[in-house]
Amino acid sequence: MKIPVGLLLVVLAMLMLSGCVGATPDGQPGPQDIFEKSRNSDRAPSAFHDDVQRESCGEITLAQGEQIPAEAIDCMDAATGERKAELAVLSPTTEGDPIITYYRTSADTSGIEMFSNGEYDKFGSRDWWHAMCPKSMTRLVREGCPK
Template identity: 45%
Template sequence: MRNGTRWLVGVGVAAAVGAGLVALTPGGTTHARFALRDRLASCGQVEHGVQGGGVPNDARECLDAAWESGAELSVMTPTTEGDPTYTYYRVGGGGLEIYHDTTGDPYGAGRWTRELCPGHDLEDALASC
């Protein structure tokens, strides 16, 4: 096989693998972006037993302290029917990134979404989203 042909085959294989990853993830490209993210220091995992639990103060303090250096937090909140929905908060470099996963909610949107929230600190960014 000639070098040009090898290169084309390699590009084709890489494209097929990438397309397969996007097709196999429940939320498409947003979920793929989350799954392939750089891991950050953890501010923990919060599991609420009821709707509307929000982000606890200690987790807010952790994210705010890591505003420049980077950290992430996972929050599970059940729906009215008790199905899990997840929100992932990521800070670093002066910004907030929020991923919402509602694929476990058969009565909801059933997809992944992503928000970018500008701000000077966590509270400022949360207010902008």
């Protein structure tokens, strides 16, 4: 049975591309699975793995210079002090390495809890950072969180 050359080339191209979906050329996880790998990291602070059900305000992948969308900020602001919610944001470092930050709210706190995963930052500490920010998500995005 003869396979047309054009069909063979298309199939080979699809196979090559499918191998690149899970990782970048430098071995970093791709955006499709980095949130899952990060959520299951054994290097995360113990408070991160609290197994609490949270409303999702999204999993967002930002490009260099992009900001968190207003809808996600509004979702977190509405949840602050009212209910448990989480927003996961992947943003690149200057060199392009991914940093994943989880913003969380709770009914019993008036601020935003942050967990930042720097494990994939080849030029950074490769550690997690945890902080409680006594601000709304809107203020946190504008002013940052005191360390």
